[in-house]
Amino acid sequence: MKKQICIVGSGTSGLQLAYALKEDFVVTVIHASSAEKIRSGRVMSTQVHFGTTRARESRFHMPKWDDSNPLKSIHITIGTQKLFTGMLKEDALSVDQRLYYSACMNDLESNGVTFRQFKLTTEYLEQLVDDYDLVIDCTGKSGPLFPFPIISELSPFDMPQRKCITGYFLGIKPNVPLGVNVTVLPETGEMFEIPAVTEQGPVTILFIMAVPDKELDTFKGVKDHIEFTMQMKQSVQKFFPEIYRRMNIEEFALTDENAFLQVAINPEIRKPYLTFNDKLIVGCGDSVFLNDPITGQGCNLSSYCAEQLYETLIDYKHDKWDENLGETYWDRTKEYVKEVTEWTNAMTQPLPQHVVQLLMNGAKNQEQADRIAEWFADPKSAHEAFFQKQGSN
Numbered sequence: 001m002k003k004q005i006c007i008v009g010s011g012t013s014g015l016q017l018a019y020a021l022k023e024d025f026v027v028t029v030i031h032a033s034s035a036e037k038i039r040s041g042r043v044m045s046t047q048v049h050f051g052t053t054r055a056r057e058s059r060f061h062m063p064k065w066d067d068s069n070p071l072k073s074i075h076i077t078i079g080t081q082k083l084f085t086g087m088l089k090e091d092a093l094s095v096d097q098r099l100y101y102s103a104c105m106n107d108l109e110s111n112g113v114t115f116r117q118f119k120l121t122t123e124y125l126e127q128l129v130d131d132y133d134l135v136i137d138c139t140g141k142s143g144p145l146f147p148f149p150i151i152s153e154l155s156p157f158d159m160p161q162r163k164c165i166t167g168y169f170l171g172i173k174p175n176v177p178l179g180v181n182v183t184v185l186p187e188t189g190e191m192f193e194i195p196a197v198t199e200q201g202p203v204t205i206l207f208i209m210a211v212p213d214k215e216l217d218t219f220k221g222v223k224d225h226i227e228f229t230m231q232m233k234q235s236v237q238k239f240f241p242e243i244y245r246r247m248n249i250e251e252f253a254l255t256d257e258n259a260f261l262q263v264a265i266n267p268e269i270r271k272p273y274l275t276f277n278d279k280l281i282v283g284c285g286d287s288v289f290l291n292d293p294i295t296g297q298g299c300n301l302s303s304y305c306a307e308q309l310y311e312t313l314i315d316y317k318h319d320k321w322d323e324n325l326g327e328t329y330w331d332r333t334k335e336y337v338k339e340v341t342e343w344t345n346a347m348t349q350p351l352p353q354h355v356v357q358l359l360m361n362g363a364k365n366q367e368q369a370d371r372i373a374e375w376f377a378d379p380k381s382a383h384e385a386f387f388q389k390q391g392s393n
C-alpha cells in the first residue's frame with residue numbers, strides 16, 4: 001500500500017512537493033484559500049525562478065508558462081551610476097504567484113491529489129499526525145505550525161532588516177536586454193524592477209526594500225491602491241530617475257486593486273524535522289528556511305529543498321520514516337541553506353569593500369559582470385565571492 005502524505009500549505013514548496021510525490025505516494029494538500037480566491041486575491045510576493053528551479057519544474061511536469069520574453073540579465077546600478085548588465089547563463093522567469101499557485105492547484109486536483117480547504121490550527125495537529133504516515137509543514141512565512149528548533153547561528157536578527165514594498169504595474173517600458181534591474185542606494189535600501197508574467201499579460205514589478213526609518217521608508221500608513229500608486233510614482237521620481245524616464249505617466253497604474261503589498265520579514269532558519277507524537281514531521285520552504293527577500297532566493301531555495309526532500313522520501317520509500325530520514329534530508333540541504341542564508345544576511349548590511357570592488361570591476365569587464373549576474377542563479381558562487389575567495393570572484 002502507498003504511504004499517505006499530508007502537505008500543509010499550497011505555496012511554492014507545497015505545490016512542487018505535491019507534483020513530485022503524487023506518483024509514489026497518496027498526497028493530500030491542506031490549504032487556507034481556494035484556487036479561485038488566490039487567483040483574484042492580493043499579490044503575495046515577487047518571484048524570479050532561475051534556471052535550476054525551472055529545470056525542477058520541468059522534471060516534475062509542472063505547468064508551463066508563456067516564456068516568449070524570458071529574463072536574460074541582471075542590471076546593476078549603485079546610486080544613480082549604472083555599473084553593468086550581466087548576462088545569465090540560463091533564462092529566468094517571473095510568474096505572478098496568484099496565477100502560478102491557482103493553476104497548479106487546479107491541475108493537481110484533476111490529477112488525483114486531494115485538496116482539503118481549511119486553515120489548520122495547532123489544536124488539530126495530533127489528529128492530523130495520527131491520520132498520515134508523514135505531515136510536511138509548508139506553511140510559509142506565517143508558519144511553522146510545528147516547533148522546529150531555531151538555529152541561532154543562522155538567525156542573527158531580532159527584527160526585519162528591510163520593509164518590503166511591492167506593486168505590479170503597467171506603464172513602464174522594460175529595460176533591455178530584458179532582466180531584473182537592481183538599484184542599490186547605500187544605507188537606504190534597494191529597488192528591484194522585475195518584468196513578470198501575469199493574468200493581464202506582461203507587467204513590471206517594482207519592489208522597494210527600504211531600510212526602516214531611512215529616506216526610502218515612505219509608505220507608512222499607505223493602505224489603498226490609489227495612495228500606493230501615488231507614493232510609488234513619487235519615490236521612483238525622487239530615487240530612481242532611470243526607471244522614471246521609462247515610465248509613461250498616463251499609463252502608470254497597478255494591474256489591479258490587489259496588486260500591491262507591504263510586509264516585513266524577520267529571517268529565521270530552523271532545523272527542518274522533529275518528532276511529534278512518535279512520528280516524524282518535516283518542514284520545507286519558508287516555514288523552516290525564512291530569508292529576507294533581498295537576494296530573491298526564497299522560491300529557488302524552497303524548490304531546491306523540495307527536490308531534496310523528494311529524493312530523500314524516495315530513498316526511504318520502503319523503510320521506516322523516523323529521525324534518520326529527517327537527518328538525511330537536513331544533511332542534504334544544510335550546506336545550501338547556510339550559503340543562501342549567510343549571503344542574504346550579508347546583503348542586508350553595508351557591502352564589504354572587496355564586494356564593492358568586484359561590482360566596480362563588473363563595470364569594466366563583461367565576464368566579471370556575467371559572473372555577478374550568476375550569483376543570483378547560483379547562490380553558492382555569491383557565497384564564495386562574499387566569504388571564501390575574497391577578491392577572486
Ligand SMILES: Cc1cc2nc3c(=O)[nH]c(=O)nc-3n(C[C@H](O)[C@H](O)[C@H](O)COP(=O)(O)OP(=O)(O)OC[C@H]3O[C@@H](n4cnc5c(N)ncnc54)[C@H](O)[C@@H]3O)c2cc1C
Pocket residue numbers: 008009010011012013014030031032033044045046047048049118119120121138139140141142143145164165166261263284285286287293295296297298299300301302
Ligand atoms: C515581498 C516579497 C518579495 C519576495 N521576492 C522574492 C523573489 O524575488 N524571489 C524569490 O525567489 N522569492 C521571493 N520571495 C520569497 C518567496 O515568495 C517565498 O520564499 C516562497 O513563496 C516560499 O514558498 P513556501 O511554499 O514556503 O510559502 P508560501 O508560498 O508563502 O506558501 C505558504 C502557503 O501555506 C498556506 N498556509 C499557511 N498557513 C496555513 C495553515 N495554517 N493552514 C493551511 N494553509 C496554510 C498559505 O496560505 C500559503 O498558500 C519574496 C517574498 C516576499 C514576501
